[in-house]
Amino acid sequence: MTVTPATGVDFDSPEHQERLADLYRDFDAVGMTPLWRTREGLMPFSPEPRAVPHLWRWTELHPLAARSADLVPVGRGGERRAIGLGNPGLPGDPYATPTLWAAIQYLAPRENAPEHRHSQSAFRFVLEGEGVWTVVDGDPVAMRRGDLLLTPGWRFHGHQNVSDAPMAWLDGLDIPFVATTDQGFFEFGPERVRDASTPDRSRGERLWAHPGLVPVSAAGQPQPSSPLMAYRWAHTDAALAAQLELADEGHPGVLGPGHAAVRFTNPTSGGDALTTMRTEMHRLRAGVRADRGRTTASSVWQVFDGTGTVVLNGAAHPLSHGDVFVAPSWTEVSLRADTDLDLFTFSDAPIVERLHLLRTAT
Amino acid sequence: MTVTPATGVDFDSPEHQERLADLYRDFDAVGMTPLWRTREGLMPFSPEPRAVPHLWRWTELHPLAARSADLVPVGRGGERRAIGLGNPGLPGDPYATPTLWAAIQYLAPRENAPEHRHSQSAFRFVLEGEGVWTVVDGDPVAMRRGDLLLTPGWRFHGHQNVSDAPMAWLDGLDIPFVATTDQGFFEFGPERVRDASTPDRSRGERLWAHPGLVPVSAAGQPQPSSPLMAYRWAHTDAALAAQLELADEGHPGVLGPGHAAVRFTNPTSGGDALTTMRTEMHRLRAGVRADRGRTTASSVWQVFDGTGTVVLNGAAHPLSHGDVFVAPSWTEVSLRADTDLDLFTFSDAPIVERLHLLRTAT
Amino acid sequence: MTVTPATGVDFDSPEHQERLADLYRDFDAVGMTPLWRTREGLMPFSPEPRAVPHLWRWTELHPLAARSADLVPVGRGGERRAIGLGNPGLPGDPYATPTLWAAIQYLAPRENAPEHRHSQSAFRFVLEGEGVWTVVDGDPVAMRRGDLLLTPGWRFHGHQNVSDAPMAWLDGLDIPFVATTDQGFFEFGPERVRDASTPDRSRGERLWAHPGLVPVSAAGQPQPSSPLMAYRWAHTDAALAAQLELADEGHPGVLGPGHAAVRFTNPTSGGDALTTMRTEMHRLRAGVRADRGRTTASSVWQVFDGTGTVVLNGAAHPLSHGDVFVAPSWTEVSLRADTDLDLFTFSDAPIVERLHLLRTAT
């Protein structure tokens, strides 16, 4: 028998249980839910994501994407031949994590993906290939191996493949976050990209891709996201190589021993290139093990080059070219490089960091 | 027959449909979802919240909360006699909106709600009554009619009712947002509040509740959330009254004709008092109509005093003392005051504003 | 003989000295100055201000100001009966420090000081008396004992004494800084204050002097300087008293043992109330000694109440009601309270802090 001093009530009695059942029925009728019956689920001691750590093999993803090119055209309505990677822990929603969407996009030779714009922020990371231009607010941006291309929110963008080879890449968006918080707006643009030219460098790069140099016409006016739409592999590769060389010479710069990493940033503010997603490239030397610990940011990773292993909450997954894995909040992540290993990653860190919620543990 | 020039394929043919079905099966097997089959749902033209506009009557809520006091003790585990208001559009989750949790908390005479802390930010807004002290990181804060009391994230807090009358109030938290983004941490504190004294003013108020004055010992160090844990009704009332008087004298300050409003802010930064929730008090003079338009922030409102009507997406709901209504993202909100009408409101505006997603339309 | 290996030149030879003299003459002709002849003066090992620590007695200042009221009218052109306190180390310039101007302003019964505006920021601190209203951009602000009244840059302002008693107060401005950097603009306004009413509270106070409460119509828009033009003694006194009481009860808040201090801040940002000057009120309990160390900010202090001693670079000066002293950059300052001692102070800390030049030593 449980009796509280305050009331003298016998909580185990059948009468009490019946009155309680009545109460809960009445709660239900007006949509009330007692915290005392749900507290643990609503407010866990530490994050208990429904999303699970998971890895997709490129050798599986790419052929499926290629098959769809034979069967499904790209056009107005569907908009993109993009296939989202759905976290097994989030059935029903094609979400990699509760905030992030990751997809393989595939454009067949000579195809055109029509222009549109949306509040969702997006980027493309190019694992391999070339021949596609993404046109962002009228500025054609070449897409080539190793490049990161941005489409910040509410910019018109379309893609065209001017080559005779198909091209596939990784799309990252904040679709789940924008969907959950009901912030989405969407608008169609022209059916074909508005500028079909194929310049080597975009206009944004010509204005902004000079280290530390900012046009005076735009200086002193921080923009929410980067005005630079393309981060080229040659620069990323050089920056990573330099960090490791500096470490060899005894100087700081690397993130850890044998572990170089660069973040893609907005030159007008020094902050993340996109408002809602952090994008980084990591390089581990052959033989290096990088224990990343835990963070409450959720992240998606893609192997750009090399082989190794990732251990997610204790479970090891071999890593090869193009493989994509996801680390939900508070997943313990450890990376091991068999060969030199380059990994691209994006996460929702800017969201939780700006709200002072981000926590890490090592 | 639909034939794309690019492939010459007849998409309507049975063979094609079969191959497509095969493809979708294979997609499913690895958790891939084509954007072209889900785009519209994932990326609507404008926000299409599952949450719906809804109003709960205080005359229903309060008796139910009171009944639970006879039947359910407050104690470790359940932690609080708080009953969440679940949006009818979000069945299964006791959430007012996808980001906000609103609950009626009820503390019987002489009861004590044990201490705990969590990453979720919280506040209490007191519709009526007094006699309860909430103890925040050891600082006892009296709760009285019209007061807004804060519990920023990760501060230990418990409540005790030292009076012979029960007390009920509105709890607001960012539980849904923290749950969705997997940012939750939780820790138990002492079973009884660590300081049982019942001072008239909290220590935080004694340090911080002086207009424009900041302790030099803490100056120049912006804090993420407010160090002031209590915003007293006397101040709020005076600020609202002054705005209306100034308008009568021909001076600016009101939000609209006959419509005064104050925001509760963090004196160390001038920003919102809490990191994830905006809190405001609005006053409409009798006869005034305030068309608030739409905003992508979702909000919850409680009538503090007076009567009137709220029109949510065209549906009118009468408003009386204590009634709670919710306006999901992009709901058209219009307020009408029959008598002088005071409304408390909170929203997720800081979340979407910091991420440059907030939009409004009038 | 000094011979440098590089040149083999004998620098001590008469020929060399002659050639050098020629060179220096030629330098002079085009306005060139060799760093090697001036480095030590231009770039000292630590600040070597020309300004010196100094104290003025109120018993001297006030009678002189009063005498001027009989002899000099207040009017257009001269604008103000304000008498600047010139640092003895800065002869020729009526500057308290290289950045700060401090003056006694005196308004005879029924006098009116005409309106003007200027880029210089200003404040008034009232040692004693009442009966004057300063009208800031049309908003009449009562001036009374212990109040701090602001006139941020480029706001029209005039003063009128509606009483039969004269009134004197301390004026603080950034005149020297604005003069040195050539940033000054000035404009005449009406000859008489544009609103001659004498309300108890200014409109700015009615909108902004509510702790933590901000009009929604102005929220989320940080302003460079405070929209609150008056910080009332009752609030300042209460805030200081509370800090000391909290310390007695074992809680933090004071700046040091027996030493309370508040900073006057801008409620829209939490930063300093004025862009170029920091303003604070300090209270030392009888018997307390506060070693303030050194700071590169220069400051001016006025005794509001009580007696004690200030030691400036080792030289002790007794302190009484109204006395004004100045501590140039890097002056060692130590305060000792005989009775309870209240001191108002202002400094150029915001200037050097924003430029990352501020240094302190204890």
Next chain:
Amino acid sequence: MTVTPATGVDFDSPEHQERLADLYRDFDAVGMTPLWRTREGLMPFSPEPRAVPHLWRWTELHPLAARSADLVPVGRGGERRAIGLGNPGLPGDPYATPTLWAAIQYLAPRENAPEHRHSQSAFRFVLEGEGVWTVVDGDPVAMRRGDLLLTPGWRFHGHQNVSDAPMAWLDGLDIPFVATTDQGFFEFGPERVRDASTPDRSRGERLWAHPGLVPVSAAGQPQPSSPLMAYRWAHTDAALAAQLELADEGHPGVLGPGHAAVRFTNPTSGGDALTTMRTEMHRLRAGVRADRGRTTASSVWQVFDGTGTVVLNGAAHPLSHGDVFVAPSWTEVSLRADTDLDLFTFSDAPIVERLHLLRTAT
């Protein structure tokens, strides 16, 4: 006879004048200065700088600097063979403007300028030549034609010329501002640069000179000044050329017709590279006229390449390679290019902008 109604006093009477003279004598004795006798000088209607617009010819400056190399060694104490350009309007102080110091520094073959550090921020802009390395906190930075090299405050730095040719360059510092505000600290370092190696790229460039890429080890931590110590001519030239090409193609980016300009920024914040000085490179096409209007920032300009004319407050000065001119606050500046014209400029804009004092007029 001037009689004020308030006092009935005849201000023109000999008695009155005598009493006034007495008062002013007594004011003087305690260092008091009446505002009414100085207002106009202290608070002009618009900036009235003592500094004057002025131009120095490189053909005069350079030979004088060269002569000093034969006569004066570089070494501890004098520290640098730097010759400051003194504004004719500021006799006695070797200052270009009240806030800026500009000097020609000259290093003979094989010479070494010893290491030191100071709170003053500094940069070097290289008009011509190469062969000198400046070593900043142990990082050797090559200096070559067209480069901008930084020495933010309190970094140890020395220079060594490893070549057989002398080298001259423009030094810019905030010496006057730091001197006036008494913020200067200075410390000697080793007599010879601590790292005598002569790498092509500094370590800072290897870490930071990648467009939009930031080492993750330093990301998310804005620094007051740029961690990038060298802005290379090749980048600056390419950025300027691209702006003009984009304009030819009909796209935005230039500052005005035929007028390209880049600002040197801090990649961790997007703000100015140095805390107290703005640095920019401007390029005018042959035939272009750029009316810059007035600004309250004072600036110094050096012709890097080409010929033209600058009109300063209406006075025209021909411009040739290396010429240096100064525009005090509120000087009207107009540039005209005869040939393509490249100009380097630095100003005190960050100082006055951060204090909300900056004004411009066109």
